[in-house]
Amino acid sequence: MLIYIIVGSVREGRTAIKVANWVQQATTEFALKDIQTEVVDLKEWDLPLFAGSHPPATGIYDQPKQQQ
16 A cells, blocks of 8 residues: 655745654554555645745735746
8 A cells, every 4th residue: 555645835944844754754663564655745846836935825926837
C-alpha cells in the first residue's frame, strides 16, 4: 500500500515539511512493511495560483502566471 503525505503549505518558513518528513520516518520506525510512503510537496509543483508572494485570497496577483 502506498500512502502519499501531501505538504499543502507553499509559504516561506513553513513547518509542514518537517511534519511530513517526521510522519514518513515514523512509518519506517514502526516497521510497517506493508505501507510505503512518499512525501509530495506542492511547493515543488508548478502551480500558477501560488506563484506570487501574496495569498490568492487577497486578490493581489503580482506574477504573470497568476494573471493568465
